[in-house]
Amino acid sequence: MAEVRPDPDKLLAHLQAQEARARRGRLRIFFGASAGVGKTYSMLEAARGARSAGKDVVVGYVEPHGRVETERLLEGLERLPTFSVRYRRIVRQEFDLDAALKRHPDILLVDELAHSNPVGGEPPMRHPKRWHDVQELLEAGVSVWTTVNVQHLESLNDLVAQFTGVRQRETLPDHVFDEADEVELIDLPPEDLLARLHAGKVYIYDEVANAVERFFRIPNLMALREMALRRVADRVEAAARASAGVGLERRTRLPGERVLVATGPDRQSEQLVRAGKRLADALDAEWTVVYVETPALLKLSEAQRNRRIDLLRLGESLGAETVTIDGPTATEALLEYARIRNATRVLVGAPKRFGLKALWRPSTATELARRARGFDVITIAPAESVLPGQTREARSRPDNLPIPFRWDRYGWATLISMACTLAAFAMYPHFELVNLVMVYLLGATVSGLRLGRGPSVLTTILNVAAFDFCFVPPRFTFAVSDAQYLVTFAAMLIVGLLSATLMASVRQQTRVAGARERRSALLYAMSRELAATRGIAQLAAVAVRHVAEVFQCKAVVLLPDDDRKLHMPKGKPMEQSLRHPDLAIAQWVADHGREAGLGTDTLAAAPALYVPLGDAERPLGVLAVLPENPRRVSLPEQRHLLETFAGQLGVALERAQLADRTEAVRVAAERESLRNTLLASISHDLRTPLAAIAGAGGTLAEHGEALDKATRQSLARSVETKAREMSELITNVLDLMRFEVGQVVLRRDWQDLGDLIEAAERELGPRLAAYSVETRLPDYLPPVHVDATLVVKLFANLFDNVVKYTPPGTRVVISAVLDKSFVLLTVDDTGPGLPPGDPARLFDKFQRGSEEGSAVGVGLGLAICRAIVHEHGGDITARNRPGGGARFEFTLPLAPPAVLPASIQSAVSTVTGTNSARSTLGSEQ
Amino acid sequence: MNLILVVEDDAAIRNVLRALLESEGFRLCAAETATQAEFEARAHRPDLMLVDLGLPDGDGVNVIRHVRSWSSLPIIVLSARTAEEQKIVALDAGADDYVMKPFSPPELLARVHAALRRGTQRAQASHELLLGEVRVDIAHRIARGAGGEIHLTALEYRVLECLNRHAGSIVTQNQLAQEVWGRQRLGDTRGLRECIKNLRAKLEPEPHRPKYLVTDPGVGYRLRTSDASA
DSSP states (O other): OOOOOOOHHHHHHHHHHHHHHHHSOOEEEEEESSTTSSHHHHHHHHHHHHHHTTOOEEEEEOOOTTOHHHHHHHTTSEEOOOEEEEETTEEEEEOOHHHHHHHOOSEEEEOOTTOBOOTTOBSOOSOSBHHHHHHHHHHTTOEEEEEEEGGGBGGGHHHHHHHHSOOOSOOBOHHHHHTOSEEEEEOOOHHHHHHHHHTTOSOOOHHHHTTHHHHSOHHHHHHHHHHHHHHHHHHHHHHHHHHTOHHHHHHHSOTTOEEEEEEOSSTTHHHHHHHHHHHHHHHTOEEEEEEEEOGGGGGSOHHHHHHHHHHHHHHHHTTOEEEEEEOSSHHHHHHHHHHHHTOSEEEEEOOOOOHHHHHHSOOHHHHHHHHOOSSEEEEEOOOOSSOHHHHHHHHHSOOSOOOOOOHHHHHHHHHHHHHHHHHHHHHTTTSOHHHHHHHHHHHHHHHHHHHOHHHHHHHHHHHHHHHHHHTSSSTTSSOOSSTHHHHHHHHHHHHHHHHHHHHHHHHHHHHHHHHHHHHHHHHHHHHHHHHTOOSHHHHHHHHHHHHHHHHTEEEEEEEEOTTSOEEOOSSOOOTTBOSOOOHHHHHHHHHHTOOEETTSSSSTTSSSEEEEEEOSSSEEEEEEEEESSTHHHHSHHHHHHHHHHHHHHHHHHHHHHHHHHHHHHHHHHHHHHHHHHHHHHHHHHHHHHHHHHHHHHHHHHHHGGGSOHHHHHHHHHHHHHHHHHHHHHHHHHHHHHHHHHTOOOOOEEEEOHHHHHHHHHHHHGGGGTTSEEEEEOOTTOOOEEEEHHHHHHHHHHHHHHHHHHSOTTOEEEEEEEEOSSEEEEEEEEOSSOOOSSOGGGGGSTTOOSSTTOSOOSOSOHHHHHHHHHHHTTOOEEEEEOTTSSEEEEEEEEOOOOOOOOHHHHHHHHHHHHHHHHHHHHHHHO | OOEEEEEOSOHHHHHHHHHHHHHTTOEEEEESSHHHHHHHHHHHOOSEEEEOSEETTEEHHHHHHHHHTTOOOOEEEEESOOOHHHHHHHHHTTOSEEEESSOOHHHHHHHHHHHHHHHHHHHHTOOEEEETTEEEETTTTEEEETTEEEOOOHHHHHHHHHHHHTTTSEEEHHHHHHHHHOGGGTTOHHHHHHHHHHHHHHHOSSTTSOSSEEEETTTEEEEOOTTOOO
16 A cells, blocks of 8 residues: 555656657756856856867857856857847847757757747747747757856846845746756856956846846845756755666655645735745645635726736746646635646635725635635745835726716616606505505616626615605605604615625626626537538638637637648638738647747747647648637637637547548458459459460461461450450459549530440440340430540440340340439340349359359449449449349439530630631542 | 551551461551651551550650641551540541551451551542441531431531541541531530430431440540441
């Protein structure tokens, strides 16, 4: 029981991760506590070492900051040209990712991993952050050396800001740092650093420039140094654990440790997320950032709700799973979610309600702590004092925009109140005053139910006023003679307000639930239609229609060809189609299996969002979405919904691809088996006549002199007939092959059936002489729209059957019956009838009326007949006639008279163009 | 003694043709390639050409086109190509007839005789046509059968005249349509079919089983006169 065995799945994942890492380039970080400790210097020194060891080292981007030592080290190292970006009228020199990918060295040096690329510059850069560039390089198999300062780490960002008072805008997600293959700590005692600073050897960042004095103080530098050392120590410990084996990791990690960070729209949430990251790291736990949406929160301003996007993004960038949950109250929702996910710790902001208010409605933290079962609640005190930048930012934000004022609803509220008063007037002579109150209460409830809180409060107040004015003695004044009515007023007010609040809350909850339900209904609608759709192009069309409707956008599904190159769909664009997606972005998305465009980390300036279908290994396509309102796809749950849609579509596409492939394999197998049977049959039926021909020919050549004339003639005749049989067989085989391969294109034209039958008779020639063929076609029979040659072949094959399987003298009668859209043709004979067994089987390949008989042919004749009839859209059956003999029945379509398309007309005239010269010549002679 | 030029790259088939045609009293010259064929045709001025379409140095259709540009000698295609389009292309290029491989010797001989006769007939400008009991004088537009005079429309005379000029050989639907109706009616096969149907009803003893006005399905029509039973 106590034995902990390595989980096979985990082992596998570990191995796969190792494998992926082997293909990836290696990331080496030169890590320091602060600017000026000599990271770039150390990196360049190491680079020179590597180069003299024969490595292909290239400097991608290094900011020399004009330091002589650095410049000297750069000498002799290959440097990539920089990428000029015009940004706010300033040309900035940036790292050129494409040049680096093209150069593809063993090791590339890129300074300042946390650097932000100018977003919105011209030409646009692919990624907003330099670490994105580095990720792509690593994926391409280029090893990268880079530098990072401890204050740039995302999770330490607010801590650093707290004690230095200087906030770093450029941050690096912790996972990038954690996943680095090597981290080299460049350590310099604070005193030495200060000495360097005073000697002017430290480059001052823009951000730090105005706070040099504040930032470069011994306590600060010591704290930073401690943080850096600790971070590296953590890494070393983790590495030790990992090298001790995967199983060990299982033992040291507390089972199922999971941290939930409960966030809301308040300003403390960002701090909570960072604290959550640190706690999760310390516990080596999985962690989730939960945004709780309650009915109350739905009333917040747009801007406030938009903060959630940033918040969840922050969580994601720190490696958290992010989720939005909803419930009647934050506490309920959190308790439920914590239970489902087996959370062990829940981080919440410290209670913000105190005194009476807290008693009336305890804060989430208090409530959660009281009802927590199976998890600890950790409250985090707000760090209000610091963060000057953030406070300023928060203040400048348009807080609490008013909810749009719905005049019509207040109008209705007034109307309801008036209606109540009218009803009360009608009742006044017959009822007690108390009962009139009931009418008003009813009105207030209706108002609360239909109009929302504000209007229903208005109704309540108007009701009280109207009741007082109209009915309470003395009537038609607001004065009240009897004090007991004050109690009635109070009760009316309280009941009205309560019901308004209650109803409003019910309505909000319904809205939340409704939105969720709508989401799953939309998803269900698309999956159902996708499941019922066949064919990749059709699937794409269905998906575009649904996505366009749900996200109010233009969309397009770009599908890859065999070379994985994406193409615009060939068909006619739909109304919802996105006409001009950026194929270059889409291709990047397909190749990397990652999203790009609007609201992503890659080419965020693009107007459309590109979501990959399938993964980078097997791209199934790209869904490009151009929303009318960018918010439709940047909200996390909208984005998740879109991703779910994309996932569904991916599964459907994969299914369709598999089906195509299976079908291709099946067809191939079927063809293969047909080929085998065919080969066996043909080789028999070819060899027999060949033997006769070779024998007869040989005899004639060798002993021709010795044979009498009659023998010679019979030998020669057998050569001729056998050759003819072979020819017939080969024609049949070739014809059938053409049908099987689908190469037959009908050359339909108007034909007289009589002509065709006559031509078939002529084709059989003397062989049919011993039989009597009678054609009974009605005079009114219109021409049929068929391929003449094929229908002649059809009749010829049927006649051939008669010759092969019935004795001479058999009568054949062909008759026709006209139906609305087709002719039913019947070919009767007076022969011995069909062989026993299912007549339908006669139309299969290699069936003959009699086994290995004298009759020649591989049994392809009727198969060809069926193929011809089917190709024309008809059907053919065989059965025995009641009076003896066989009957074959088949239908041919009577297409309505059609005008020849112009293209054919012109084609015909060009063909005959050469002809005129010839006929004039001909007539001259 | 008629001279026949055989254009065929297969030696065995050339041998067979030589045996067959010489036994019928024709003289033969042979060509194995398209280039050679055109040279031989100019050098020997044969009375008839038998052309295989698949030649080592080019398509027989081109040979037909080139020869047709300076001569109206009868040309019969002898080919293993079975698709109707290919037949039509060869016929429209100027071939008079089309015999498929494998051919039956009697059929080939009949076609050769018919083609040669057509050449001489045209030279004599014979406009007398004998279809069993029916005698048609195309020049004077008089048709007479066992039951007395038969009335034919001007259009029917034109069709008959055209078929008669190529008597015994296939005339494609396009050729007929063009010669009878003129260029603008190309592709209208219905009128032509109607016309042939009426002609059969008037001239053939058994209209459902035509003996003289024969359809070659998908390609065209052929006039078999009673003195040339092809």
